[in-house]
Every structure is written in structure tokens, then in C-alpha cells.
Amino acid sequence: MYDLILRGARVVDPLNGLDAVADVAMENGKIAEVAPTIAGSGREEIDFTGLVVQPGIIDSHVHLGSIWGSPFGPKMLAMAGVTTCLDMAGPLADVLDNVPQYGAGINMAILQYASPPFTFKTSSPSESEMVELIETSLAEGALGVKLLGGHYPLEPKVSSLLVKTALERRAYVAWHAGTTENGSNINGMREAVEMAAGRPLHLAHINAYCRGAVKPEMEECAEAEDLLIANPNILCEAYVSPKNGTRLTCGPDGKILSKVTGNCLRRFGFSEDREGVRAALLAQKAFVVYDAGGYSDLMTGPEALARWEAAGTDVGGSFNVNPPLPRIELARAVRPDGAFVVDAISTDGGCIPRNVILSQGLSLVKLDVLTLPQFVQKTSLNPARMLRLKTKGHFSVGADADITVYDFATQTPVASFVAGRRVLWKGEVVGKSASVICTERGRAAIEARGMKAVTVDPGEQVERLKAV
Template sequence: MDGTPREPAACRPPAHGSGSDGTLSNNAYDLVIRGGRVIDPESGRDEIADVAIRSGTIAAVGAIPAASGEKALDASGKIVCPGFVDIHAHGQSVAADWMQAFDGVTTALELEVGVLPVAVWYDRQRAEGRVLNHGVSVGWIFARKAVKAGIAPDPELHPMEMMGQGAGDEGGWASAVASAGEIAQIQDILSAGLREGGIGIGIPHGYAPGAGVKEMTAVCGIAAQAGVPTFTHIPFMSNTDPQSSEEAYVRLIGYAAATGAHMHVCHLNSTSLHDIGRCRELLLHAQGMGLPITVEAYPYGTGSTVVSAAFFADPEFPKRTGSAYGSIELIHNRHQMRDRDDLLGARRADPGALVAWHFLDLERNDGHRDLLDLSVLYPGGAIASDAMPWVEPDGSLYRGAEWPLPRRLSSHPRSAGTFSKFLGDYHRKRGKIGLREAIGKCTLIPSKVIEGCLPQMRRKARLQEGCDADIAVFDPETVAARASFTDMTAHAAGMDAVLVGGTPVILDGTLDTQARPGRAVRGGRRDDEP
């Protein structure tokens, strides 16, 4: 992000006239956002200007004459920028969309885990209606479960519920190497999912660490041939060899070099643990050699996943990760694990239960804060939330649509405040990054991860004439995350307005609970939604 102005990537020319004084004429716009500080990371634009919207598109940016009867939003003193693009969002529900809208997100994609079957998932989102733009990758781990354990993907289940299936490692789906015949079957399933519109291949390898190099090169080969990214959770999470995080990243770099596949690193912060510095150096060196590798992180030292994750059950877990079992707690009831037996009991009781893992102690350890900074401020790295679903007190997933969200619900605080926390902490409070660069890490950088296979994304993550009117308007002095592990349903502060395809989801800080403007972001074929 060097600030050099650039031409728009693929936005249509605007449909407006220009007066002799250089002002832009008003042609019955649907909405004009007036007097805000307009920031567009791609073009380098950073100035006080008006933004006019017509038919879901940004029709004009500049000095727009007022017109009688126009619908206008006063953005004086506010930032007007592209809506945030979250390429790692597991919530995928109306309730999750609402919380992410207050975090400035307009496009929320489930790419690390993915789904199966892909077409059925997209059909369901269309039928039920979504607040934010949405999309998914093809779920490698579900193909593996189907082939090795006979666990057929169940479209009635949420992907996080499907992750908890087969916690007993039936058929060795998590621990065993696949045969040549099984690899071929997995490849067929993944290829079919890409044809159905999957945005690349989700590879949560850490949940099936037994998958070998031959299988991974075969899977990456499919991605390379199709010209789509892989979204990878590395197989090993440990500070010690063998099977350390560093070894896992060396493998990932090797897959990029050997197959040509675009390897996207999911949550560098949580998978590197205390070895973030060294893992970061390896990735930067690989990128410097021209390998197709991209990186994301979120600004928390606490991760979240299902209790059945394979790495928790490792008898050497405390030694290998530097974390005691007490660092793992069930999200729905805040129960902290006493020991390995307690953990294994929780796995047997509900393998899909969500847990929080406090792998860094940011309150008492400045060195841990420095480690997190290395991942969050990774050069050219994206911010991505890894937002989790909302769960009931009994651990079941919430499928309702109440607002405000009932306080009985729980999730990781990042599900409510990742981008706002990044802007509030790293830009305003700590001065670690400039505002335009920070916005770029939330918009343009994540969008570019997938634009190569999704041309429609070139109309998003930009505040330019002709681009989609996915827009966030926020107060730079108050934007902040408010959610915590003691108040999980507190939505983020500072978002005055959030528009998805030109439709206000939030206006004057108030949520429109009836709005469902979200549209599918879909690979493989054109977006066939209106």
C-alpha cells in the first residue's frame, strides 16, 4: 500500500454528467452520502467528498450539488470507505451477519472450512435471505470424512456442526493416510464442488493431520489447475519439533512451489503460537521468491474452534504448545478444562462444542503482545475475523433472528468486533498503522486474495464510480470492539451506516432487521442472483 493513485480495477464508467465548474450533476440518486472523508485504498483517494448511489452502484464521487427532495446522509466528521471483506467467517447466518455489519463487514465468506454440498448451500442462502454478501469454498475435510468414514455431508447441518461429526476418528479420517483410490475419490468430490461454485478449496488440515503429502499435492494440484486458492489451516500447531508450526509452514511453502497453487494462510497468529516470528520470516522469504502465498490474521490472542480438534487431544499438548489445559474453555458455559481427562470427557459429550483457547496472555505478557503484532501487521496481510457461530447455553447453534441478540448467547468476541478492534487498537490507540493502510487490510487486500478466480470481487472493496455500493461509514474517534468473554453479544461501536449493494443495513447507527440485500459471491460460474 504505497499510496500511489491507481486506476479502478474493473468498475463500470459512471452514468452522470459534469457541470462546467467541475461539479457532478445530480440525476435523482437513491442516496447521497455527504461531506465525509472518503478513503479508497486502491486509488489513493483521501479527501472530503460526496458519494452518490444509484441502483446499487456508486454513481458519483466528488462535489455533488444538492437537489430538492434528495435522500442524503450527513457523514461530516466520519470516514466513508468500502465495506470490509471478511474471507474467514464461520457464522453464516442472519444473526452472525447483523453482528458483523456493526463491525463494518459487507461481504462474509466461509473459506477456511468450506461446505459440502456447495450448490445446496447456496440455494439455501437464497431461499432464507442473507444480510451480507456471502460465499463458500469447497470443504476438503468433508470430502475426506465421506470417503474414509462414510460420513455423508448433511446439508441440514451448519459447517461447524459437521466439523464435530466423526469425533471418534471413524475410518481414520483424521489420523490415517489416504490410499491412491481414496485420494482420487476426494479429488472428484472437490472438482464437483468447484463446478458448483465453490470459491477455492478449504483445507483445515489441522483437524485431519494424518492426511499425507501425496494427498495434499493432489488437492493443491486441483486448485492450481482450476486457478483457485486454497485456504489452509496448517496441520501442526506446536512450538517444538517434530511436527512444529515451522515444519507445517515449510510444507505449505513447498506445496506452493511444487504445484503452483495459491496457498492462503489462515490465521497466522493462532497457528504459529509462540513461533510467529520465525514462521513470519519463512513466509516473507517465500513471497519474496515470487511464490503464490497470501496471509491473514485477527487481532486477538485467543482462538476458537471445536473441542474435538485433534491437536487438543495430543498427550503432549501443554509441552508442545506452551499452554496449560486451563487455557481451553467451553464457550457456552465458560468451563475451563482441568486436565486432559476433562478435555476428553467434553469431546465425548459434545464433539462439536465450541471452545476458546487463550494461547497468548496479552494482559500480562508484553512479549506476547509483540508476537501478535507480528502477525496482525504482516506486510500485505489481510485482516480476517475467523468469526464463530452464536450458540445457546446448552452448546447448540442459535438459528433465530432476535435483535438485540439475546444475552444468553455466546461466541468468541471476534465474531462481534474484529475489524473495529483492529482500527480502534492498532490505528487510533497505538498508532501502529495509518488509517488508509488499515482500511486497505480490511478491504482491498482480502478482496485481492480471491479476485483472480472471482472477477465480481473487482467491483467490491473499492469506493469508485461504477463499483458496487458496499460502503461503511464510521466515526474514527469511537470505532471499537465492545464484546468480551463476559459480554459476548455487545456489538461494535462507531458504525453510523453500512450499505450492502446500496441498501442500508445500518443507518444512523440503527439496524434494519428486515433488510436482506446480501447476494452470493460464487465461483465456477457467473453469479446468477439478481
Template sequence: MYDLLLKNAWVVDPLNSVNGVADVAIQEGKIAKVQRDIQEEAKEVIDFTGKTLQPGIIDSHVHLGTMWGSPFGPRMLAMNGVTTCLDMAGPLDDILDNVPEYGVGINMAILQFASPPFTFKNSTPSQQEMIDLIDKSLADGALGVKLLGGHYPLDPEVSALLIRTALERRAYVAWHAGTTKNGSNINGMIEAVKMADGYPMHLAHINAYCRGAIHEAMEETKIAIDLLKANPNIFCESYVSPKNGTRLTCNPDGTIQSKVTGNCLRAFGFTEDADGVRKALLARKAFAVYDAGGYSDLMTGEEALKLWEAAKTNVGGSFNINPPLPRIALAQAKRDDGAFVVDAISTDGGCIPRNVILSQGLSLVKLDILSLSEFAQKTSLNPARMLRLENKGHLSVGADADITVYDLATQTPVASFVDGKKILFNGELVSKGATVICTEHGKDAIEARGMKAIVVDPGKQIERITAL
């Protein structure tokens, strides 16, 4: 007798070439069988006739730290069908401390930010400072580190040294392109790829470098695609929302703390200072993140200005800065061998309210930009490979029973499961806690917090999935 039997859904599993109506049987948290009309009995049977079922959605770029908006990121992800996520900034302790209250049963990997003025004192930390940060982060349960270069840049040579140092210590390394020399734009991306020097690295949200800051947006997109084709050591994702995420924080002298916020203000014709933020909010070009009661949302106009002023400018923010055509081109571009140029679809969401993998990502399927199988590949199989999660991203017998079920017509989630346990069901979140994806160095720290740890080796080589 199976523990759980999911019947009559349209099952999509690109690794195993499954794309049709089938049943999925689950036993002890693992996939036990996938085939049409399974007759064996199960303790629980759920009929998903008319719905689509795929391996659990993995969002490979989110933010769960309260400094980016709220502690509600896990809830907001799970309500949108996500079963696993990669947090791209931390702070690590902040996220882990919030799991007992705000965890909803999803898997999370966390990258500690390696950026001034937070985890480094300035833009030129010594290698020993880098080693200290990396080692402590891994020991505390982080999967690796992320350079927040677009927001809080390091010097170019320091960025390159940090990448090498982290990789030598078998940490996962990601970079929001940008240094003190080049910003979060196509020049910053070119610089980041050069600084990676052939080493494996996760380059964050490729669409963020194709906003028309240096050249026309589609010209920048072509440059980005060609650059990625020529540098297969770079793994990456892009998101499909027009909204970005940043902070609206200003320094005491009125200057903007985040370079990305400055870029957005400049793009919309505002000054790069507190007065520019004020005018952008009133013009409804800038948005502030606020607590809407158990989840984050965005506000703009006079109400947002009052929030921003009451918080002494220290709030998360967003701008509708991403043009549509680059987002589409980056989602579908392929290499000569059939592998995707941009490996995954992400959201850069979490506690930032743009968790739109289903609500907007499935539009790519309806527009015939991606097939349903390709959508599953970019939202589950590929990001699982990026995170070295060999037992996730597919429905092979013995794989982890992480599953997302959704309504293709409405592009909304119906249910999700992690290790065969319900996370989202009937519109309600029904689980607690979290499983943390970490290295061997952090396993004890995670378990000491009462959480389950999945140990992976970020130093393991990744092989891309070619045409399926």
C-alpha cells in the same frame, strides 16, 4: 436525482487516493460520484459528519457453518460492519440452507472443507475422490476448497496433489497449514509453502503459525515473513484477536479430534484428551461457544463444562493462544516494493465470537502501526483482489456501492451498505438473504436457491497492490 447521497464523512479510498471529507453519491447500486459537497438532489440523504467511510469491509477468513458454533455468523459479521466474507470450511449445504432464515444481505464466498473424517474417509484420498469433491462443491456453489490440515490433516504428498488438482480445475484453494507429518506451527507453514510448489494458494491465518510452538514467537514471525517475501505465490491474511477457534470434540476413547485443540491444551500444560479439556475449562483457559440468543458468545468455567458435557463434547471452542507482538508485526510487514507481506486483516470469526476488524484492528491505526488508508487497503482493497472481485474494494465511479461507515473514536460500526442497500443502520440489521460469490459452475445452483450469484474466476492471476 441520485438514489442515495452520503454526506460529510471522512472518506478513505486507497485505490483512488481519497483521504478526506467528501460526499458519496449512489445510483442503481453503483458509485456515481465521490467529491466534496455534492449539490445534486437524492431520494435519500444521510449525514455522516464526524464518521469514517471506506469501501465495504471484506473479512477474508470467517466461519459460517454451525459445526463451528452457530448459524448466526452472517448476523455477527454484519453487526460488526462486514459487507463481504470468505467462509473457510463450510459445510457448504449447511451455510446455504441457513441463508433464508439467517442471511442478512451480505456477500459470501464459501470454501468446502477437504478433510477427513468429514469430506474424505481417511488421510489418503485418491485423486478421483479429490476430483469428485471439488467438482461437486463447485457445482453446488462453492468458490473452492480448503485443507483443514491444522485440525484434520492429510498426508503431505496427498495435500500437494489436492492443491494441484483443485487449481487445475480453477478452484480457489486455501490451506490451514498442517499435515500428518507437521502440525499447525511454523514447520507446518514451511511445509505448506514448499508443497504449494510455486502455485497460487491462500495460506490461512499466518499468526496461527507464530505462537512459539517450535521457536520463540518473534523468531517464528521473522521466519514467516521471510518465507512469504520469498514466495509471492502465497496470498494470506492474519487476525488481530488473541482468541483462536477450534472444536472441543473428543472421540469415544477420550482422545481429541482436532490437532489444534491438542496444541492449545499442550501449550497451557494440560493433557491432550477429554480430561485435559475438562481441566482447561475449569481453569478458564478454554472457552466454549454457546447460543446467547441470536448470536454466539463464549463461556468458561463450570458453566462451560456443563455445556460441553451435555453436548457430549461436540461444541466449538476457543483459547487465548495468540501472543500480541506477532500479530502486530504481521499486520505491518511490507515487501521491498511496498506491498504488504500479509495481504489482509481477517478475524477467523463469523459465528466464532471474535469479529474484531474494527474494534481491535483500528487500534493499529491509533498506534500509528497502520495509516487509515493502509487499514482500508488491508480490510477491503486487498481481500477484494484475493477474491477476484474487481468491482469491490474501492469507490471508483461504477464500482459496487459496498460501503462501511464507522466511528473511529469508539471503533464501532455506524452503517453498512451492499449494492447501495442498507445492511446495518442505527444499530439494526435491515436486510435479508445473501449474494454468493461462486464460479461459473455454481451460478445455476445458487440462483435456484433464490440467491444472487457473483461469478468470478479463481484461476485468474492476482496482482498485488504496491505502495499507494
């Protein structure tokens, strides 16, 4: 007798070529059987007739560090139907320290930020400083490191050495493109692709380089696709929200610290300083991330201005800077060999309030930009492969029983399971703690914290699957 059988939903599992009404059985946290009708009864059964059941949603670009908004990231992701996520900046200790209180039963991989002014003292750290940061992060349970070049750039030769140093140590490396020479735009993207020199680099949110900062946005989009097709070693995602995420912090001289915030202010015609942020908030072009009582939300206008001032300008923020057409094009584009150009659909959400994979991503299916199996491929199967998680992203017998259940009509999550256990149930997050996806070198540190370690090898090659 199986532990749990989910009955009657439309089950979409692109790896196994399944898109049909079926039953899904789980046993000991694994998928035990998927069939049109499973005979007998489970110890427990749930009827999901009329809903979609897919392998658990994996958001391959989120933020869990409370400096980016709040400690509520895991819960906000779980509420949105996400079962696994890749955190794209840490800080590692902050994210892990918050798991006992704020973990929501999801799986998380964490990349430690490798950028001044945080983990490096200057914008030209030495190779030994880099090695120390990388080794320490892996030993403490990070999957790898993230370069925040777009926000806090390093010199090109330093960025290049950092990527090389981290990849040689089989760390997972992600880069928000940008150096002291090139910004967070298509030129920065081209530079980052060149610096990866054929190694497996995760280039963050491709849509961020196709906002029309250098050339018309669709020309940038075409160039981004050409770069990705010519450099299949680059793994990547693009997000579907119009909103970005940044910080609105100003330095002692009144100038804005983040280059991305500077770009946004300039784009909307404001100065890149304290006065510019003030005007942008009052003009409702800039948004402030705030604690809405157990989750984060965005606000703008005079109240947002008051919060920003009360916090001494040091708050997370957002701007509506992602034009729609590049987001659609990057979701649908396919390589000459049949694989998607952009591997995954992400959100850059987490504690930044835009966990919109279902609420906005499913619109791509309704617009015929993607089929539902393709949507599942880009929100679960492909990101599982990026993270080298062989037992996630599909419903083969023995795979992890990570499942997201949703209502296609309303684009809202209904339930989720991680390793067969309920995480989202009846509109509430009932999951606790977290499983941490890390390298073998971080297992002891994660287990010492009382969490489950799921180990992978980011140095492994990723073989791309054709779009279904």
C-alpha cells in the same frame, strides 16, 4: 438525481488516493460520484459528519457453518460492519441452507472443507475422490476448497496432490497448514509453501504459525515473512484477535480429535484428552462457544464445562493463544517491492465470536502501526483482489456500492450498505438473504436457491498493490 447521497464523512479510498471529507453518491447499487461536495440533492440523503466511510469491509477468513458455533455468522458479521466474507470451511450445504433464515444481506464466498473425517472417509483419498469433491463443490456454488490440515491432517503427498488437483481446476484453494508430518506451526507453514510450488494458494491465518510453538514467536514471525516474500504466489491474511477457534470434541477413547486443540491444551499444561479439556475449562483457559440468543458468545468456567458435557463434548471452543507482537508485526510488514507481506487483516470470526476488524483492528491505526488508508487497504482493497472481485474494495465510479461507516473514536460500526441497500442500520441488521461469490460453474445452483450469484475466476493471477 442520485438514489442516495452520504454526506460529510471522512472518505477513505486508497485505490483512488482519497482520504478527505467528501460526499458519496449511489445509483442503482453502484458508486455514482465521489466529490468534496455533490451539488443538488439525492432521493435520499444521510449525514455522516464525524464518521469514517470506507469501501465495505471484506473479512477474508470467517466461519459460517453452524458446526463451528451457530447459524448466526452472517448476522454477527453484519453487526460488525462486514459486507463481504470468505467462509473457510463450509459445510457448503449447511451455509447455503441457512441463508433464507439467517442471511443478513451480505456477500459470501464459501470454501468446502476437504478433510477427513468430514468430506473424505480416510486420510488418503484417491485423486478421483478429490476430483469428485472439487467438481461437486464448484457445481453447488462453492468458490473452492479448504484443507483443514492443522486440525485434521492429511499425509503430505495427499495434501500436495489435493492442492494441485484443485488449482488445476481453477478452484480457490485455502489451507490451514499442517499434515501428518508437520503441525499447525511454522514447520507446517514452510511445508505448505513448498507444496504450492508457485501456484496461487491462500495460506490461512499466518499468525497461527507464529505462536512460539517451535521457536521464539518473533523468530517464527521473521521466518514466515521470509517465506511469503520469497513465494509471492501465496495469498494470505492474519487475524487480530488473541483468541483462536477450534472444536473441543473428544473421540470414543477420550482423546481430543483436533490437533489444534491438542496444541492449545499442551501449551497451557493440560493433557490432550477429556480430562485436559475439563481442567482447562475449570481453569478458565478454554472457552466454549454457545448460543447467547440470536448470536454466539464465549463462556468459560463451571457453566461452560456443564454445556460441554451436555453436548457430549462436541462443541466449538477457543483459547487465548495468539501473542500480541506477532499480530502487530504481521499487520505492518512490507515487502521489498512495497506491498504488504500479509495481504489482509481477517478475524477467523463469523459465527465464532471474534468479529473484531473494527473493534481491535482500528487499534493498529491508533498505535501508528498502520495509517487509516493502509487499514482500508488491508480490510477491503486487498481482500477484494484476493477474491478477484474487481468492483469491490474501492469507490471508483461504477464500483459496487458496498460501504462500511464507523466511528473511529469508539471503533464501532454505525451503518453498512451492500449494493446500495442498507444492511446495518441503527444498531440492527436489516439486510436479508445473501449474494454468493462463486465460479461460473456454480451460478445455476445459487440462482436456483433464489440467491444472487457473483461470479469470479479464482484461476486469475493476482497483482499485488504497493502499500499506500
